Amino acid sequence: MIPAGRRWARTDVGIACVLAATAAAVVVGIALNPADVPVNLVFLPLVLGILFLSNRVLPWFALFVIVALSLAAFFQDGLTPRVGVALSVMYGVAVLVIVLSLRRGQIGVGPFRGQSMLVDLRDRILAQGEIPALPDSWLVESALTSAGGSPFAGDFVVATSGDHGRRIELVVVDVSGKGEAAGTRALQLSGAMGGLVAALPPYRFLPAANDYLLQRAWEEGFATAVHVSVDLATGVFELRSAGHPPAVQREAGSGRWRPLRPDGPVLGIVEDAEFACHRGRLAPGDSLLLYTDGMVEEPRRDIDLGIDHMLGEAESLLRGSWDGLARRLVAAVGSPDDDRALLVVHRRP
Structure with a gap:
């Protein structure tokens, strides 16, 4: 029988993999069709990660999103002021997520358990x-x-x-x-x-x-x-x-x-x-x-x-x-x- 903590860890990694694959798919979509796929779609996996990922996995996933954002910006067909502002905001949010997840980990509050606690x-x-x-x-x-x-x-x-x-x-x-x-x-x-x-x-x-x-x-x-x-x-x-x-x-x-x-x-x-x-x-x-x-x-x-x-x-x-x-x-x-x-x-x- 697998301990509950280990089952949760496996589920957590699984969710992170799904979200990372989603972010990667968005980057591929931008690379293939930069005119029709907006760069701010990369933000969606980050929001889902904040809701569902544990404090141990969330900082690494936020770093992955930062890399994905950098790749998405590279494949953009010209970095317009609007895209530049969107990227700056998302970079800031990703860094904030890393800081908050580390802080949340220090007090032992999980993603949903924090509210229920x-x-x-x-x-x-x-x-x-x-x-x-x-x-x-x-x-x-x-x-x-x-x-x-x-x-x-x-x-x-x-x-x-x-x-x-x-x-x-x-x-x-x-x-x-x-x-x-x-x-x-x-x-x-x-x-x-x-x-x-x-x-x-x-x-x-x-x-x-x-x-x-x-x-x-x-x-x-x-x-x-x-x-x-x-x-x-x-x-x-x-x-x-x-x-x-x-x-x-x-x-x-x-x-x-x-x-x-x-x-x-x-x-x-x-x-x-x-x-x-x-x-x-x-x-x-x-x-x-x-x-x-x-x-x-x-x-x-x-x-x-x-x-x-x-x-x-x-x-x-x-x-x-x-x-x-x-x-x-x-x-x-x-x-x-x-x-x-x-x-x-x-x-x-």
Whole structure:
């Protein structure tokens, strides 16, 4: 049985041979009939090579295309300015392909695997925020959007059940940076936080996450986070924050929102950090909103005014239903130039 890697190598060489034969056929066509066969046809095999060839074969094939272009130019019946420009552009593209393929090879990204790998990384971040099965008396929803519509963001949510399904652990995190620049850090941190929050008691989670970030020694190695642990039977919760915008609780009896501000430093800055705990209870009908600063911060506007604006929009949207509130609220408020994440925790009456 031929190993999969060797089978792929043979297929790769086979594709290269077919494309090289195509380029050679174009050169022969130009040699026999230079007036009717355009020189830019040599460009087609190069485009196909970019799509289908591996990083090991692609640079050599690009060199072959450069030779083919030189032969095609030799057989041209007079080198007109238009043909000269076309040849210059194709030479430049071929050289660029060589450089990019070498760079792509250094990071181990293949022709199609590169795209699927990025999609897989994004899906792994989103999977950390999937809400586990809950009793019918609870509604927990999350929504995320990234700066400029990028598929990657520095904001993410971690959700897991604990104590044999009697508790739910929820974390909202904002990694330094935004969009794709923060995507790789968010991926690494989301995986670590998913393991820590599931394995540790609530009071140890943020200190452990802080130690993890300090050990990474990233150039932009800080993050803010808010962690809430909710007892699904009683509604009692513990809330801890690490330099994060204040969570807000809505009490069904009064219909008023109340900011919750436990103290705690940003993650990844201070060693042996301590995080204060706010203990409260969600009565039937009560709710919590956990969010990142992209929901409430805008240039030249105080964050408290941003929080008031978000809560006003939330009240307006609540005239319908709590279901889908996270998605609707993220779409309605916040800066489109910043990553945004929102988590809604509602105990049904």
